[in-house]
Amino acid sequence: MSIFEVNIRIHFMALLSISLLEAFFKKEKETALFGRWIRFSDIAPLIHTYEKYTTVKQIGLSEQQRPIYSIQLGTGKKKILVWSQMHGNESTGTKSIFDLLNTLTQSSEACVQQILNTCTLQIIPMLNPDGAEVYTRVNSKKIDLNRDAVARTAIESKILRHTLDSFQPDFCFNLHDQRTIFGVEGTSKPATISFLAPSEDVNRTLTAGRKQTMNIIVAMNNLLQKVIPNGVGRYTDEFYPTATGDNFQKLGYNTILIEAGHYPDDYEREITRKYHFYALLQGIHHIVSNDDYAVYKPYFDIPNNIKNFYDVVHRYPNQNRSCDAYQYEEKIIKNTLVFDLQKVAEKQIENPLSHNEILFEA
Ligand SMILES: [Zn+2]
Numbered sequence: 001m002s003i004f005e006v007n008i009r010i011h012f013m014a015l016l017s018i019s020l021l022e023a024f025f026k027k028e029k030e031t032a033l034f035g036r037w038i039r040f041s042d043i044a045p046l047i048h049t050y051e052k053y054t055t056v057k058q059i060g061l062s063e064q065q066r067p068i069y070s071i072q073l074g075t076g077k078k079k080i081l082v083w084s085q086m087h088g089n090e091s092t093g094t095k096s097i098f099d100l101l102n103t104l105t106q107s108s109e110a111c112v113q114q115i116l117n118t119c120t121l122q123i124i125p126m127l128n129p130d131g132a133e134v135y136t137r138v139n140s141k142k143i144d145l146n147r148d149a150v151a152r153t154a155i156e157s158k159i160l161r162h163t164l165d166s167f168q169p170d171f172c173f174n175l176h177d178q179r180t181i182f183g184v185e186g187t188s189k190p191a192t193i194s195f196l197a198p199s200e201d202v203n204r205t206l207t208a209g210r211k212q213t214m215n216i217i218v219a220m221n222n223l224l225q226k227v228i229p230n231g232v233g234r235y236t237d238e239f240y241p242t243a244t245g246d247n248f249q250k251l252g253y254n255t256i257l258i259e260a261g262h263y264p265d266d267y268e269r270e271i272t273r274k275y276h277f278y279a280l281l282q283g284i285h286h287i288v289s290n291d292d293y294a295v296y297k298p299y300f301d302i303p304n305n306i307k308n309f310y311d312v313v314h315r316y317p318n319q320n321r322s323c324d325a326y327q328y329e330e331k332i333i334k335n336t337l338v339f340d341l342q343k344v345a346e347k348q349i350e351n352p353l354s355h356n357e358i359l360f361e362a
Contacts, residue, residue, distance in 0.1 A: 013295070015223045016111060016285050021278045028106060029277075030098035035268045036330070037337040038091035040066050040129035046098060047071065047125070053105040059124070060159035063140045066129035068159055073104060076118035078287060081169035081253075082280075083124035083160060086145040086176075086244065088131020088138070089330065092260035092269045093175025096277040097125050103281065111285055118288035122167050127156055135332050146176075147240070149247040160244070164253060171216065171254045171287055173280065174245050177269070178259040180311055180355060181327070184233045185304040188353055190264070191233035192272055193224055193279055194305045196257035198245035199237045206296075213254040214299035219286035220256075220279040221302055228263070228275055233305030235259065256283060262309070262355065267328075267339060312341060313354035318361065325352055 033042060047069050050056055054073040062068060084093035101123065104112055115121075126132055130140035138144050143154040152158050164172070182191040197213040199205070224232050235257065240246050245255040258279060263271040310325040324346050328339040345352075 013219050013222055013286070014289060015219065016278075016282050018226055018278075020109070020111070021281065024103045024107065024109075024281070025099060025274050025277055028099055028102035029274075030095065030102055033095045033098055034270065035337070036089070036091055037135055037332070038085070038094050038126075039132050040126060043094065043098070043125055050101060050105065054101075059163055060155065062128070062130045063155050064130045064133075066133070068124065068127060068129065068156065070163060071101065071123045071125070072120065073101075073123075074116040074118075074120045076116070076120055076288070078119040078171075079167060079169040080119055080121045080171050080173070080284060080287060081124075081164065081167055082121065082173040082175065083127050084175040085125070085129075085132055086127040086156070086160070086174070088128045088133070089135045090137070090175075090177035090260075091132070092177050092273050092276055093258065094125050095269075095273045096280055097123055097175070099273070099277045100280055115284055115288050119284070121284070122163065122169070124160070124163065127160055135330070135337060146244050147242045149244040150242050164248060164251075169253055171213075171256065172245075172248055173283065174248075174255055174257045176257065176259050178261045178305070180262040180267075181307045181309050182233065182259075182261050182305050183308040183353060184230055185306045185308075187230040187303065189230045190262040190309055190355065191259070191305045192228050192231040192261050192263045193275055194233035194235050194259040194261060195221065195302065196235035196237060196245065196259075197299060198243065198249045198255055198257060199239040200246065200250040202239045204237050204239060209249060209252060209254050211296040212293040213249065213256055214296035215290075215293040216254075216256055216283050216286055217302075218295055218298045219290075220283045221298070223282040224275060224279055227278065230303075231263070231275075232302055233261070234299070234302040235305050259305070264355065308353050310344070310352055310354045312356045312358065313352050314358050314360060316360050323349060323352065325349055325354070
């Protein structure tokens with residue numbers, strides 16, 4: 001073997017430009033959606049405006065008879081399925097989906113046209129409208145849809161699975177929110193966006209499909225590191241036998257989990273929403289413009305997502321450097337979402353990380 005046959009490959013990944021993404025977000029952000037509590041009544045009027053540009057289908061009714069919609073656009077061969085709010089109180093992905101829909105239906109930019117010509121997207125903006133109504137993770141029968149992929153007890157789980165079986169996507173995006181407790185291991189940053197390429201078995205085997213999923217995540221992470229350096233985490237890939245992503249990946253449908261998390265001072269998740277939109281568009285762009293999935297190892301360079309943050313810490317430096325730690329509990333009170341601060345640890349933690357710190361000198 002000559003020296004020239006040594007396998008040296010420069011893995012160049014074509015990323016979207018940040019200035020283009022900024023311009024898209026500025027122009028196409030769906031301003032009718034804001035904050036954390038997004039209900040079916042917030043998205044229903046928007047969905048009907050897309051009937052002009054896309055195929056809007058009602059794919060079923062929730063347990064409490066709220067419509068579940070899918071919006072389909074693009075004419076290409078690669079198929080991408082996106083769903084959000086399978087956990088009713090996790091709405092950041094829903095907001096960024098509408099920013100994405102505005103971009104894809106309004107922009108004449110080459111990268112947008114390439115997406116529409118190369119792939120067919122099916123988007124379910126709210127899989128669990130009953131949970132969204134009352135701001136719960138679970139559906140109206142208290143079922144966690146993300147642990148119901150095998151039993152499919154919930155009607156919403158059946159609807160998602162039917163969509164998967166009939167559409168047979170090449171890639172899925174499973175959109176969630178994570179709590180403010182999550183940070184990026186080895187940094188002092190919160191995990192603003194976290195990713196997972198779910199395992200197909202307990203041994204976490206690196207199957208060809210998982211490597212493809214990881215490759216898309218590598219592209220999204222490369223982009224995000226430019227705008228939120230060290231703000232991206234990697235979820236544990238422990239196999240969950242009943243989880244949606246693990247089962248879809250096992251069935252051969254590459255599934256990318258995105259968890260929207262905290263950005264400093266952004267409890268409404270409006271800044272996270274922007275970076276989530278960047279990641280989603282970059283991921284789709286990468287799928288349409290790339291057929292080489294060789295680069296997957298940098299996925300493992302993304303630091304772990306760990307539980308290391310409190311919302312508020314009170315420090316008492318004159319009392320043996322001790323402190324109290326608090327977390328917000330999210331509650332609906334009188335039809336308003338309230339962040340209720342609760343003490344969770346007292347005078348026992350050394351130098352905890354927090355999103356807000358108050359110093360008591362006395
Ligand atoms: Zn979730």
